[in-house]
Amino acid sequence: MFVFIGMNVFAQESTEIFHEHEFALRRNISKSYSVNFGLSSRAFVYADDATQYRLRQAQISHFSTLKLDLKHSIALGVLYRNRDIFEDSSNEIRLTQQFNRKSIFKTLRFGHRVRSEQRFYNDFTAFRFRYRLALDLPLQGLKLDVGETYLVVTNEGLLTSTKISQPEIEYRLSPTFGILLSKNLNIEFGVELRLDKLNIQTEETVFFNTSVDLKL
Numbered sequence: 001m002f003v004f005i006g007m008n009v010f011a012q013e014s015t016e017i018f019h020e021h022e023f024a025l026r027r028n029i030s031k032s033y034s035v036n037f038g039l040s041s042r043a044f045v046y047a048d049d050a051t052q053y054r055l056r057q058a059q060i061s062h063f064s065t066l067k068l069d070l071k072h073s074i075a076l077g078v079l080y081r082n083r084d085i086f087e088d089s090s091n092e093i094r095l096t097q098q099f100n101r102k103s104i105f106k107t108l109r110f111g112h113r114v115r116s117e118q119r120f121y122n123d124f125t126a127f128r129f130r131y132r133l134a135l136d137l138p139l140q141g142l143k144l145d146v147g148e149t150y151l152v153v154t155n156e157g158l159l160t161s162t163k164i165s166q167p168e169i170e171y172r173l174s175p176t177f178g179i180l181l182s183k184n185l186n187i188e189f190g191v192e193l194r195l196d197k198l199n200i201q202t203e204e205t206v207f208f209n210t211s212v213d214l215k216l
Helices: 002-010
Strands: 016-028 033-047 050-067 072-082 092-105 108-120 125-138 149-161 168-182 185-196 203-215
Touching: 050 092, 168 203
Parallel strands: 016 203
Antiparallel strands: 016 033, 033 050, 050 072, 072 092, 092 108, 108 125, 125 149, 149 168, 168 185, 185 203
């Protein structure tokens, strides 16, 4: 189903396609507190009706997460995104507050994530609210072991509000395939479909995502 969706979106001339790669470092400071540092880049793959590979932005991020119990956690994050060295666009500083709940049913793990974000640009500030439902499961056996693969599917709705424009509604759907290479290292490959400005004039974007996650 996801393959056919991607082919259909690609066929539309107005669609932009990106590649986004992230390298993340995670460390547990204690049983209940952990930190995450991320470095990522985004590049055009298809834009302006032409195939190309051109960097659009680079960013660095940090999250501090506190486990409340086995199912619930809260987190605070800060992100800096640079675009002005790649194109004529504003840089961004983003603050994030997050609440997460997870539950397990047999081999399936469900994750509910609620986020509020404040995005600071040169000329304005945007406030964004996000809800994501994620489902992941091992593809071999009842639990994930080293050398095995897993699948993650996420659905996310977003609402963005600013003083300079009307509120915007977005939706994101992403299937991701991951491999646990070692106890502390995994890589992921995913495709994400983004539908922006659903309440105004829908804009479609496709992301091919790759990531490396290392736990120290």
